[in-house]
Amino acid sequence: MSEGWSESAPAWIASIDGDFSRHAVLDAPMLARVRAGGYGHALDVGCGEGRFCRMMRAAGVNAVGVDPIPLMVETAQARDPGGDYRVGRAEKLDFPDASFDLAVSYLTLIDIEGLEQAVAEMARVLRPGGALLIANLNSFSTAGGWEGEGPAERYAIDGYLDSRAEWVAWAGVRVRNWHRPLSRYMQALLGQGLRLACFDEPEPDPAWPDAARVARYRRAPWLLMMEWRKP
Numbered sequence: 001m002s003e004g005w006s007e008s009a010p011a012w013i014a015s016i017d018g019d020f021s022r023h024a025v026l027d028a029p030m031l032a033r034v035r036a037g038g039y040g041h042a043l044d045v046g047c048g049e050g051r052f053c054r055m056m057r058a059a060g061v062n063a064v065g066v067d068p069i070p071l072m073v074e075t076a077q078a079r080d081p082g083g084d085y086r087v088g089r090a091e092k093l094d095f096p097d098a099s100f101d102l103a104v105s106y107l108t109l110i111d112i113e114g115l116e117q118a119v120a121e122m123a124r125v126l127r128p129g130g131a132l133l134i135a136n137l138n139s140f141s142t143a144g145g146w147e148g149e150g151p152a153e154r155y156a157i158d159g160y161l162d163s164r165a166e167w168v169a170w171a172g173v174r175v176r177n178w179h180r181p182l183s184r185y186m187q188a189l190l191g192q193g194l195r196l197a198c199f200d201e202p203e204p205d206p207a208w209p210d211a212a213r214v215a216r217y218r219r220a221p222w223l224l225m226m227e228w229r230k231p
Contacts, residue, residue: 004175011172046108050076
């Protein structure tokens with residue numbers, strides 16, 4: 001199943017350059033971790049139209065992108081003819097064990113039903129000493145939404161401990177996302193013997209021109225970033 005991504009791929013490709021979470025919050029700390037690690041060979045799992053692969057390649061990393069949606073892969077290859085982009089699923093990566101220094105999951109775990117299989121596969125293709133770098137929606141944000149208006153507006157959280165799939169829509173995109181409590185992500189990662197090296201809830205760039213949106217992202221736990229090491 002494409003979980004809506006096959007149908008939504010054209011709208012996603014058209015809207016990705018306006019994604020606030022990536023541009024204003026996650027890009028800088030994610031790239032900082034990539035650069036600090038000195039990685040030579042990376043796998044971007046759920047690469048979409050290849051944006052973060054291109055950024056890693058510009059930073060000197062030999063990055064391979066994998067995505068289950070053919071149009072995403074075709075677009076990535078067209079935008080980066082020298083890159084390596086392949087159709088594939090996170091739950092069954094078509095690479096040998098210990099193939100990469102770095103595996104990246106940039107806002108993709110929320111889209112994957114088989115979380116535990118995907119984490120096991122990413123851990124499998126990492127070399128000893130390699131890293132799994134994750135950006136994800138914070139589990140508190142996927143458990144709730146904004147309620148009320150004006151000064152009474154608050155972010156309400158409910159059903160936090162119940163894993164569930166929900167359809168979300170924006171800018172012509174309609175896809176199925178998964179809410180899971182943070183403990184489920186942590187247990188999946190710890191279950192592969194990975195060791196947590198970095199955990200952060202990045203702040204939005206205060207210089208971003210949309211001050212109201214920056215302020216909104218500071219009011220609720222929206223995004224997180226983790227780096228896990230394979231012993």
